[in-house]
Amino acid sequence: MGEPGTKEPLSLEELEASSNLRTGRKHVLSILVENKSGVLTRIAGLFARRGFNIDTLTVGPTEDEQISRVTLTVDGALHPIDQVTKQLHKLINVLKIRDLEPADTVARELALFKVAADGVQRGELMQIAEIFRGKVVDVTKRAVIIEVTGTTDKIEAFENMVRPFGLIEMMRTGEIAISRGRSET
Amino acid sequence: MRAVDALMECLKAEGVDVVFGLPGGANLPTYDAFVDGGIRHILVRHEAGGGHAAEGYAKATGKVGVAFATSGPGATNLMTPITDAMMDSVPVVFITGQVRTELLGTDGFQEADTIGITMPVVKHSFMIQHPQELPRAIHEAFHIARTGRPGPVLVDIPQDLSRAEIDYEPVSDVRLPGYQPRLEGNQKQIRQAAKALAAAQRPVIYAGGGVVNANASEELTEFVRSDRFPVTCTLMGLGAYPAPDQQWLGMLGMHGTRAANYAMDEADLICAVGARFDDRITGKLSEFAPRAKFIHIDVDPAEISKNVPAHIPIVGDAKHVLAKLIVEYRAIGADPARLEAWWSRIDGWRQKYPLAYEDSADAEIKPQYMVQALFEATGGEAIITSDVGQHQMWAAQYYDFPEPRRWVNSGGLGTMGFGLPAAMGAAVGCPDRLVCCIAGDGSVQMNAQELATCAQNNIPIKVFIMNNGYLGMVRQWQELFWDGRYSHVDMGEFPDFVKLAEAYGVTGMRLEDKRTLVDDMKRAIAIDGPVLVDVRVTREENTYPMIPAGQAAREMVG
Structure with a gap:
């Protein structure tokens, strides 16, 4: 044991990768986007070129006319949801993404x-x-x-x-x- | 004022001192504004040349490059530079003309859906729908291009809107609620990283282009030297750590050094900084660094755990995160002696497998020697641009870059024809520096027309063509992996590069003798203005060492 105040050495073996690559269930992503031309194309194009399949997709207005909501479902058995949401976040017109918990939705x-x-x-x-x-x-x-x-x-x-x-x-x-x-x- | 006059004001407000472009019908109003706009414009001979010049300018200076093109074919000619800038995270704003709004969607003359075509390869794009939007769009474009993970941004302006009158008021803010790059890095995560580094017995620091983009070279160097950490850089990261150096293992990846690749293979902890685990680095992913845990520092969260799952992810830019990591690491006071065994292993590889080639006994110029000769002739002080292929790999291996932004090449997209216009842009951006392009005889022909631009504007680039008369890298792969069945790789003795240079009003030289090569190169460099040098090298030389595509680092050959 070290002196008081000395940091414990951290063992590399105990490190684990945060690898939630495939969750194996359906995910409902609720996405708020700026209501600007081409937003849906950007989202659809991103899915197409990264090889992600959209199961369902709905788009509609929200209580704020500048903002639209896209709700899409993706199969977490086929796609790394973490990567899907991170790529979506890179779109400048995407304001917020929630991966909805089934029990709370x-x-x-x-x-x-x-x-x-x-x-x-x-x-x-x-x-x-x-x-x-x-x-x-x-x-x-x-x-x-x-x-x-x-x-x-x-x-x-x-x-x-x-x-x-x-x-x-x-x-x-x-x-x-x-x-x-x-x-x- | 007209929207295009406001555009000139916006460019000046963004600190733009030079742009590259070519006019056409749809951007006639913009070009009218250039007449009195107070912005230096360099007329290129092909929009791709202009786009790569803007990239070269951006990579060498760290500022945002700007390229202009007209609608339709002008815009489609920008596709390669835009994609290149996306792959290598280069901050460039592309401004294209578009047909009049009444013609949009009618397949009008020189109409192309520029926004649609470029959507997969831009960081963002703006279609101007009202002239009043233009100033804000321009400032937002610059902001997006230069911040976070840099990249290309395109602004498409219909002709009628560009000439419309607007009330111009300088824009002092950007409103991008969906775009807030995280730069700082989570302090707890950084502390975890410091602890892991202190516990590591076989650590490697793996640095990429993100360190260059974040201007974090000093921080990287200090961090590496805060202990005896071995460090390797990607092709895009060369110069981020000063080479050569005791702790420097050389470049890693497909044509990297054995020491760097074997160290990655045996490491127990890899700290990736501004690098993205590209397939040219990892080779066979399932066998990549099988014993290692990973710290991954990147300003783009989507890169973290994209290819290789990270154990300690840190979202932030290299400059901020490394500065904090140095403090945290020093506070631990790790014992450098624990790395003795690791260094003796690495030094063993270095001694056994140095970068080497069999030199010629006579006048014949080996391509590797050509790069060494240029290093000597330039005192290692030049900005070097390159095209793509064998010459690029030899340049990366044999020219040591002591600081960042000295090495300008197309890494991700691998664009032949990049080097010459990129050198042009770098020379315009850094007029006090010597800028040399190491070109391939195949690559250089893809944008040789820009020699005219260099001649007309006296842009004094020195282009050294590594001429083996082959599409050399393809020939090498056909030799090694396709039973030597050469298929359409022999370029012959065409063109006569000296005559080509002279036709463009550029000094042309041909060098064929190794014994005088260094002096001859110095002579070429001393000539005022642009020079094209045809250096005849060994025809069938292979780039080694090499990890064959899809194999593991252990499988290095040559």
Whole structure:
């Protein structure tokens, strides 16, 4: 042992690399950007040239008209999220990035399903929609359009349920997400 | 005043003393403003020459370089310099003309989507959409180019907006809420780094171009000498630590010294400063420095743990962080004696594997000797620029750089044709210094047109062509890795460089005798004005030592 006040020698063996390279889960990145022309192209271009895949992407205004919010989901099993966010931070128009913790986040997606439905099937389809708290927004002789809001899992579950009826078209917005509690996302 | 007149005022406010460029239709208003603008403009012969000249100026002086081009082909000709500046973190502001706003998106004459094309290779870019925005955009462009990790910034100005009248008021601030580079470094992390260094038995300091960019040479030198730390520099970092020196291992990487590469291979702690673990350094990543822990100091957080996971990451610029690291390290009072065994190992490699080549017995000029002769002829005092290939590696190996900003080359992008215009820019920026370009006979032809610019403006660069009549590095790879099947690497005896020089109004010389080479070079250097020297060297000489691409440092050959 050294004299009092002498620093302990630090052993190199105990040093560990902060290597959170692959987290193995889906990440929702909430990104505030300056509302300037070309911002989305810069983000999309960055992902393309670094070989990162975007699973979903939504863009919209915020309460401040100078600032837009981009919400995108990335697969942390395929990409080093740390590197993705650091590269995003280098874009001058990117103001803030949050990698949202799933437990502290409310995430929602809107989907529209156009399903084949003649008279016989329609009742059953309506029941399923109700269970999922979906809304029928259009009915014609041969098809109905159902609106569903929820998490990605719920929408995928609904898709599996209605597919056997004859899924003509499906449209999904991609997730938006907001942090729980009083603090800002 | 017109927006372009305000542009001239902005350039002056940024301290710009010279710009490089070429006019065209879309930037006619800008060029009209140059007439009374009070800014020195050097007319180049190709926009790529202007872009590389701005890079050479920036690398040699540490100030922001500026290059102008017109729309369409003018702008696309800047692609290589912009990309080069991005890869090597060179602060350059590129200002391009654009077609009138009413023509945007119509495939108008000389229209190219300059912002779109350059987006992947700029640090940032500005498309001017209102003439009133121009002054602020220019100042923000300079701020972004020179701060943090430096890089290229492009400003694209539609012709009609550039001639529009604006109310100009000097801009004294920048508003970039999304851009706040961290320079200082986390004190706790720095303390951890100091402790790790004190505990290391086999440390190596690995310094890169970031040390040069941060003007942190003195701090690096003091830090290295605060103990008996072995130090090696990347191609971009040469000169950051004064060579030669007892603690200097030489350059590392693909054509680095064995001592440097073997030391990295056996190190227990590597302290990277302003370096980015490029594949030319690491070779096979999975076998790179297998026993080492890593301290990584960089102003760009995205570089840390990008290729090699860092154990002690420190975000900050080399100057600030090293200054603090020196204080922390000295406070520990580590015992230099612990490094005795490490140094005897390193000295063993140095003695066994010095940089060496088999010299000729007669008049034949070996390319390595050519570099040594130039070192002697210049007293080691010149700013040296180079192109890309064998000559570049030999220049890096055999010309010792005693201080930073003496070595100007294209490292990341590996741009042939960089050296001559870069020398031109360096000479304009440093008129009191001798500037020599060590060029390849293949490379030099890619921007030889700038000899006219040098002649017209009496820019006294001395270009020494290492002429082996081959695209030498490609020939070497074909010889070593493609069974000697030479495919389109023989350049023959074309052109006659002496006549080419004379046609451009530049003094031309041909040197073929080793015995008088140093004196002949001195003679060339003494000539007033630009000189092009055709030095005939051994045709099939290989650059050694070498780590074959994708292999480990242990696998060095030659």
